Structures are given as structure tokens and as C-alpha cells.
Amino acid sequence: MLLRTKKELESFLSLKKENEDIGLVPTMGALHQGHLSLVSAALSENKKVVISIFVNPTQFNNTEDLRKYPQTLEADIDLLSTISNELVVFAPSTEEIYADEVKTKSYQFHGLDKVMEGEFREDHFNGVGTIVEMLLRLVKPDSAYFGEKDFQQLQIIRKMVELQQLPVEIIGCPIVREPNGLAMSSRNERLSKTLRKEASFIYETLQNAKEKFGTNSAQEVIKWVQKKFENHQLLNLEYIEITDADTLTPIQKKQKNVKYRAFVAVYADDVRLIDNIALN
Ligand code: PAF
Numbered sequence: 001m002l003l004r005t006k007k008e009l010e011s012f013l014s015l016k017k018e019n020e021d022i023g024l025v026p027t028m029g030a031l032h033q034g035h036l037s038l039v040s041a042a043l044s045e046n047k048k049v050v051i052s053i054f055v056n057p058t059q060f061n062n063t064e065d066l067r068k069y070p071q072t073l074e075a076d077i078d079l080l081s082t083i084s085n086e087l088v089v090f091a092p093s094t095e096e097i098y099a100d101e102v103k104t105k106s107y108q109f110h111g112l113d114k115v116m117e118g119e120f121r122e123d124h125f126n127g128v129g130t131i132v133e134m135l136l137r138l139v140k141p142d143s144a145y146f147g148e149k150d151f152q153q154l155q156i157i158r159k160m161v162e163l164q165q166l167p168v169e170i171i172g173c174p175i176v177r178e179p180n181g182l183a184m185s186s187r188n189e190r191l192s193k194t195l196r197k198e199a200s201f202i203y204e205t206l207q208n209a210k211e212k213f214g215t216n217s218a219q220e221v222i223k224w225v226q227k228k229f230e231n232h233q234l235l236n237l238e239y240i241e242i243t244d245a246d247t248l249t250p251i252q253k254k255q256k257n258v259k260y261r262a263f264v265a266v267y268a269d270d271v272r273l274i275d276n277i278a279l280n
Pocket of ligand 1: 026027028054056059128131132150153
């Protein structure tokens with residue numbers, strides 16, 4: 001079922017029975033197997049599943065990136081129909097969501113937004129918070145599903161939900177990878193054949209970093225990763241960061257009982273790829 005307006009969404013929700021759980025999978029479309037894994041997780045835990053498809057202008061800090069973002073609604077619906085015929089797609093227009101004022105709300109994310117993606121993409125997370133809060137208020141799901149590829153986004157959404165006291169469970173789902181290890185992303189389609197192959201280097205390096213983290217200091221691991229990328233002809237490292245997985249505070253000294261994660265952003269030509277790995 002395809003819903004284009006808030007009104008259509010409301011009438012769909014009005015038919016929901018009290019004991020029927022709703023799962024929401026927010027997306028910006030250009031769906032791939034990574035999204036399907038979120039939808040499958042949602043289907044296994046809920047009676048009804050809504051997939052929102054909305055390219056949210058307030059989270060793009062680069063208008064060129066927004067302009068180039070693939071809009072493939074028909075193909076997305078076809079792909080979704082390969083796993084279930086009972087899915088509900090909510091694909092509103094920008095006007096439907098933002099009316100005549102495309103405005104970003106400002107959140108207090110307690111530093112979660114100051115590192116990594118937040119440092120390199122100004123106001124991006126306020127834009128993500130704005131749209132996810134709107135979608136959660138509109139769809140009122142019991143659970144909402146997000147991929148761990150955007151791990152920082154996942155933690156920020158958890159914080160936003162806590163701050164706004166929204167009655168929803170946020171579920172993080174594991175990264176889905178291409179056969180060569182490259183994390184699935186709509187952006188992979190923009191890579192040349194050579195770069196898509198070469199980009200396997202990103203996950204390979206993260207896996208080696210994880211191994212090194214067992215016996216080396218975080219600083220040594222960071223330096224080692226930087227060196228590996230310096231020696232790579234086609235991939236440019238924007239950042240490598242090792243942080244506390246919950247607070248996203250960059251590591252100073254390894255502590256017992258703290259979960260750490262390594263994060264990278266890498267340019268392959270003009271395509272920006274991100275990935276991360278749990279280190280312990
Ligand atoms: O991860 C995404 O695709 C987007 O950031 C999200 C969560 C759908 C918000 O627009």
C-alpha cells in the first residue's frame with residue numbers, strides 16, 4: 001500500500017487494532033539489501049510495518065549531494081514486494097512534511113553530535129533528529145529500525161527519543177555488507193567498478209584494526225590505519241576515530257568494561273563512504 005499524505009497515513013492508522021504492533025523503517029529510498037534486512041527485522045516483530053521513503057532536505061549540508069540523491073520510488077516498491085505484499089510505504093512530498101517552511105529543529109545531543117559526522121557535516125544531525133521526530137510522531141510506531149552503518153545516527157536518535165520522551169523502542173540492526181565486505185549503501189551505486197572493488201579495503205582495514213586493538217594502544221591503531229590509507233592510491237581517509245560506543249567520546253586510554261568502536265569516513269573519488277566496527 002502506498003500512502004502519499006499525512007491524511008492517508010492517519011486513516012490507515014485509524015484502522016489499526018489495539019494489540020497490533022507497528023514497526024517503522026525510516027529510509028530515504030534507493031533501497032538495497034541493507035534496508036531489506038531492517039524491514040525483515042521489523043516484520044518479524046510487528047503486525048504492521050511502515051517504510052517511510054523521504055529524501056529529507058534538512059539533513060543535507062551539501063545541496064549538490066541532495067540534488068544527486070537517487071529517487072527511485074517505483075524500483076523501491078518493487079524491491080519491497082519481493083519480501084512481503086503487506087508492507088505500507090509512506091512516501092510524502094517535501095511540502096507535505098515541511099509545509100512552506102523547510103526548517104530544522106535544534107537539539108541538545110550532549111556532545112554526541114560534535115564528533116565524526118557532526119564535525120564534518122554541520123547541522124546534519126539536527127536535520128536527522130527533525131525528520132525522525134516528525135515521522136515517529138506521525139506513524140506512532142512501537143518500534144523503529146535503524147542500521148548500525150550509521151552508528152552515530154543511531155545513538156543520536158536514541159538520545160532524541162529519550163529527550164522528547166517518545167514512546168518507541170529504537171532497534172539497531174547489524175551492518176549488511178557486499179560480498180567483498182563493503183558496507184551496503186545507496187552511494188555504492190555511484191562508485192566505478194574499480195572503486196567498488198577497491199573499497200573492500202575499508203572493511204579489511206577495520207578488521208585488522210580490531211585485531212591490533214587487542215594488543216596496541218588506541219593511538220597506535222589510529223596511526224596504523226592512517227598510514228594504511230596514506231599508502232592507498234585511490235581511497236582518501238577523512239577521519240578515523242575510536243570512541244566509547246555509548247557516549248561516542250573519543251578514547252583517551254583503554255578502560256575495562258567500556259565498549260569501543262572504530263569509525264571511518266573515506267572518499268573514493270567524490271563518493272563519501274562511512275563504516276564502523278565493534279572493537280571489543
Ligand atoms: O539513514 C537514513 O536513511 C536517514 O538519515 C533517515 C534516518 C531515514 C532520516 O532521514
